[in-house]
Amino acid sequence: MKIVLAPDSFKESMSAHEAALAMERGVRAVFPDAQCVRVPMADGGEGTTEALVAATGGELVEADVHDALGRPIRARYGYVAAERLAIVEVAAAAGIDLVAPHERDPLRASSAGVGELLLDALDRGATRLVVGLGGSVTNDGGAGMMQALGVRLRDGDGADLPGGGGALARLASLDLSGLDRRVAGLTVEIASDVTNPLLGPEGASAVFGPQKGATPRVVDELDAALHTWARAIADATGRAVADEPGAGAAGGLGAAFLAFFPATMSSGVDVVVRAAHLEEKLDGADLVLTGEGAVDSQTLRGKTPFGVARAARRHDVPVIAFAGYVGDGAEVLYDHGFAALVPIVRSVTDLPAALADGPANLRLAVETVCRVLALRS
Structure with missing residues (x-):
């Protein structure tokens, strides 16, 4: 039997x-x-990394990264050497559980730590990536992640922007020349059951911003900033992803993965079934x-x-x-x-x-x- x-x-x-x-x-x-x-x-949420590591015979590894407020932490992800597969939950670096309620500030919270996790996976030899979206405390559209991977965000004077969703209101241009070239060689499966777009009343800021500390006024600021981010992405990449289902997942990290990576978004459990x-x-x-x-x-x-x-x-x-x-x-x-x-x-x-x-x-x-x-x- x-x-x-x-x-x-x-x-x-x-x-x-x-x-x-x-x-x-x-x-x-x-x-x-x-x-x-x-x-x-698992279904793409909490526990996805551990489940896939156990199911595939991989290992849990650690990387030195920064949390959403820029503090150094050790974050875990999964790696299956035989398949050159990295399994990353964005919450491991940019999770809401890593930031106390009184510290949550989506105007300055950055997803840079997620990018640092990806860099560690690339250094380890990953060519495939499974990403569990969910549980983030950020609302920066994945801008911080892309900064960590080498993309430069500049204001109207040509100065580099700091991290955080609020800074995107001043974004004038993107410079992709420094983007880590290994990103283009990745195969990325995004595991998420969130279908929200990036912008508007059903978008990242309006639906998920309040649980990350955003007041109604801050929700409006963040949504306007993400409009600016979406236009800059479209200008720089030719990809208009703001209305894509799931673009608003994890504070807009979904949009960044869809725009800058060779990525597909699927039901979380379907991704885990395949992996x-x-x-x-x-x-x-x-x-x-x-x-x-x-x-x-x-x-x-x-x-x-x-x-x-x-x-x-x-x-x-x-x-x-x-x-x-x-x-x-x-x-x-x-x-x-x-x-x-x-x-x-x-x-x-x-x-x-x-x-x-x-x-x-x-x-x-x-x-x-x-x-x-x-x-x-």
Whole structure:
């Protein structure tokens, strides 16, 4: 029997890798000789790097970079040497969790640290890049990232602009002559479920700016500055990306990746499915086990279990999903390739206890399902 174990993380309880291990222990309690193939998953957000490193046999490496306020930090990303693949979450360098709420200032926050991560990956030999967009505290349209990669942003007097979204209001021209030439040789997959454009009422500033510390007045300033940035990008590259779906992701980093890199933007889970080679690992499988902290009707909107089920359906392999919480409307998933939805919490408890007991509860839930399956064998 071949069983593919492809869970996402169970937030605040266990990583995707830990969840896959718990599932394997549950399977082996009943089927000790089963072929268990662990494929930790993610959907482009938090945990994408760790999941892909575990699934591809890569390693976590560190680089000296700067956070959004210019302070030196050590940031991690994944690297798969055999594939010359770097896996980068922008939040590792420009994440909102790295900046205290009272320090958040999108007018001066810079994405330069993301560019520094990319430089480290290029120095390591990367020719492929998977980028998880999300969780940034910046709203500079990726300008800081491009400055770190060698692009010069100049004002009307020819002086270089400082970092931050506010400075873009003074942008007069872009000089791409210093852009690291290795960028052109990258193959870039952007993992994001955000479809917002760069500008306007549905854009980066209006939708995501307030959570990064922007007042209504600052939102207007940032949106106007990004209009200037978008015009400069179009003039310098010939690419009008402001209205592209996802251009507004991560404070506009999506726009920079689309404009300056040979990049494609896809659903986060689809990118992870490809990078983790899930389709190949499904070949010959009898069953797929997936899951995450909660499943409900929103799971259909690109969450990991839905992406796994969609891939499994193409191989005619049944899927069982496990979750800490099975919410309202989850039954709709039965129409999309799920054979069963299994809650893992075993008794009435509080949230801290449920989170702490997550790995044990998941193992026992998988073991119970396998005992039912064993009745048929």
